[in-house]
Amino acid sequence: MNILTVTPNPSLDRTYEVPGLRRGAVLRATGERVDPGGKGVNVSRAVAAAGHRTLAVLPLGGAPGALVAELLAAEGIEVAVVPVAGRTRSNIAVVEPDGSLTKINAPGPELGPREGELLLATVREHSARADWIACCGSLPPGLGPPWYADLVARARAAGARVALDTSGPCLVAALRERPDVVKPNAEELARAVGRPLATIGDAVQAAQDIRESGAGAVLASLGVDGQLLVTASGTYFACAAVDAVRSTVGAGDASLAGFLTAGGEGPRALAAAVAHGAAAVRLPGSVMPAPADLVPASVTVTEAVPVDRPLRAPAS
Template identity: 55%
Template sequence: MILTLTLNPSLDRTIEVESLTRGAVIRAATAHLDPGGKGVNVSRALLANGVASCAVIPYGGDEGRRLVELLFTEGLDMITVPVAGSTRSNVTIAEPDGTVTKINEPGTALSPAELDAVADAVLKAAHSADWVVASGSLPPGVPTDVYAQLCARFAAAGILVAVDTSGPALSAAIAAAPALVKPNREELTEATGRPIASVGDAVEAALSLRERGARAVLASLGPDGAILLTGEGHPRGWYGYAPVPEPRSTVGAGDAMLAGLLAGGGPAAGGAALAEALAWATAAVGLPGSRMPLAADIRRDQVQVRELRLQDAHEPHLAQPLRSGG
């Protein structure tokens, strides 16, 4: 079973438009309201593909109650923790060429007592979990080392932890030696201070995260695919890519990627798990809003994965330039 923790869940409204023009009155082609938050999306993707998962979610206000209603309708197994503040709402505007504009609210602060209640809920449920996924932004006022603290507590209990966050929270978590971190290209750049213009740059940045404590790194590179680094001592690496003929929304694609990797056996499964991760992520990009892909949406035949020769500076895939999109 895979347990997910989302400290800053959301209601996600996605509006599809023909084009986005500032200051204009724009008619929406379609609109979708979905449960949101990175851990929530991981659990939704796993549920959609028959993989056991449970989501721990703090919620509050009318938006929070609506979030819980939507997840209940989907049949998601969850542990809800009521809080005094109101759950945030996010808006995504998607254009036909795949361009996505996101407006995310900061979320509501959690009191120390509320944060303790959430942590207790996670710890009580974690005894039956193979993985705990701690992901997403932190609400205002929550200590940046909260994921690091959870990593230390779960590791002591022999539970594998995957972390998907950014900024100081990611840096703090890396030092706590999580089993897996999943940055995107921008988060890699932020965490390492290195410009990333090629697959080789991304690999070097990911290797530096391993040197700082992360045991495995899954780095999503947007339209350029993803890399996976694993192994103790001498790392192994894989690079993978899959085309998306008709991109509709990138919202939740990274969460689908993480869910696919864990469903595919986790970092220990190497290239096979990366292939599954890419198949789930590209399927999500082809869906509207933050819908998670069903088994029928996933096309594994389009995925290309190969192992990288990390010590070979002339490895052709390491020299492959990345496009401007992250």
């Protein structure tokens, strides 16, 4: 399996573990990590940790960008760098002992038309050897939602299967180009269909609406309530028992990596997605799980979707 990832707005992520978060206080960290960040970057890290080939296409600039490339190379990940004039952003995550996560995400450098076009051209250059192209995350200033639609259109024209993990207007714009898989969380799912989701059945209907708008399949993360896979051939629900949550940073990205490396379709891939996500939340910062971290026996997959079950964190 060879997976190319595209992260239009990568970051250098600093994660601090603290005993408790108190506004206005001086906090002493009990743990600290510096990782290359961005949703697509995390997908590549998880794919590499699983022993598969991956290439990360990244617009990078300044000292933070150089450090992102250096950290990825240390993990054995090939990087196709698109040089940009601005400095790659730095993000901060603060994690409490119960797993509560507070994030501060910077906007990122502004990309001009030439840099946006170069990023698209670089994806096209490397797409022929990819089994999947995972297009992930927010857009930096300077790139509008049509950029994502153009990316999906070009990737599909090159014959690649496309997985899309973005939200809001970017997701809506890209649906018309028919990505093979989209991966919203519950909040993003609700925003895409313009209505609140109170039950798992509501989430199923929202995913079906997104399929009707152009997505081949919808892999929807419902947080502690599990994951849904809605396809043309059926709807599946999966969940996993997690004894302790250490950090949720990058768990959704690990889940997408598990889904794609398991073939990107059907209940087997859904089980792999849930196993990877459950393993990720047990690890510090945005550490991506290796095969030894997975507990496949903890995952349950069923076609008997509990449609009446309330979502523990209703999305609106």
